[in-house]
Amino acid sequence: MTTESTARDWTRWLRNVALALIVPVAGLALWQTGSGAAEQAVVIPAPAVDLTAADGTQTAVFAGGCFWGVQGVFQHVKGVTKAVSGYAGGAADTAQYEMVGSGTTGHAESVQVTYDPKQVSYGQLLQVYFSVAHNPTQLNFQGPDQGTQYRSTIFVADDKQKSVAEAYIAQLDAAKVYPAEIVTTIEPLKGFYPAEQYHQDFLTLNPTYPYIAINDIPKVEALKALFPGIYSDKPVLVGQL
Template sequence: MRRHAALLLAASLTLAGCGVANAAEGVVAAPQAERTARESGLKTAIFAGGCFWGVEGVFSHVKGVKSAVSGYHGGTKRQASYDLVSSGITDHVEAVKVTYDPSVIRYDQLLRIFFSVIADPTLKNRQGPDRGAHYDAKLVPMSNEQLAVARAYLAQMTKSGKWSQPIVTDVVRAKAFYPAETYHQDFAAKNPNHGYIQRWDAPKIAALKRLYPGVYSASFQRD
């Protein structure tokens, strides 16, 4: 992982998850979001929030999440490889497809977790130490219900005034999602001593446990 080894030199940068936790924690979903999030049956949604290791690592510790798969959203299948995407020459973003049980965890609750401990909504084309359009934070709803919730939640965030900078996270329509290479799957769980994981992603998982003990699962969720 040449990219991540080099980026450890950026340790002085603010951790995105810790930097936004208090703000997002205080945002609650609007009534519309509460109503439309009450879906039945397993649902999927895609979240892009910087390096997919941390996004997957956090959501895999959320009760009700059945699977979290790292991959590439958008672009073409031919270019959906780590080397090409990380070079910045494709139209993909690193993303995670989350399958969840809405009777246990609602979509608006996943959004709250996302903006509390994973992604800084005021950053464009970067998160944490990572730079490039393939690290942009995006919400990718997979249904009209999720679309309504996502828009309502971002509007609520903007209205709250808890961020000093404009919120720039986009809601985009779902395109093709390509699972990443096998070695990227469950990366945080399989490589807890990796320097990047310890510096940037372990604190996010710890923040999930601290801020949301009721939904935190110590057991890593897998298919």
């Protein structure tokens, strides 16, 4: 058995254990009455402040729990040309799955989104991020995953991204679209490090895997239902780039 396959099996076992322990009591933490998932999508207004379209491709980095689901969501957004699972917030020499999983590296499981700003704006990506990709009111956890490596964070590349993100968080909190305040942090992007290959395209390659089926497939379905104008049936896969 290869090192990569061993890591993959270990990863899956850990996620299944977490799922088995937490899902039966998930109803205690639901953020929408009648929902079957702690990360239920929420209808939210578009950002009042956005970035104007620029020439060439742009990048954005988001963290919101396990990167499998976040990557899978953004891979279905029109205008996104690449979405890569990886690590941000820590040093290059600790950007490894086993080390990040300790919660001591400063890294968060993140997704780097490359997009065409003439097709989809930074603000629209933020709207998908806050509405569909994760629950921004959960502090240092998402669904069954616990730890600072699963925190809700927007890693901003410059002051323009920072201003739009800050304005949108203030707008959503003022609108009270969630039952609690947003805990998403805004951190400067000091580096993004792609995750191991076996983490890439995980949702698309493993749609019936229990963790994916329960936690992440509903996110893609919500994207299609809530954002039909920017939803793409065909995902942009890392393995095809």
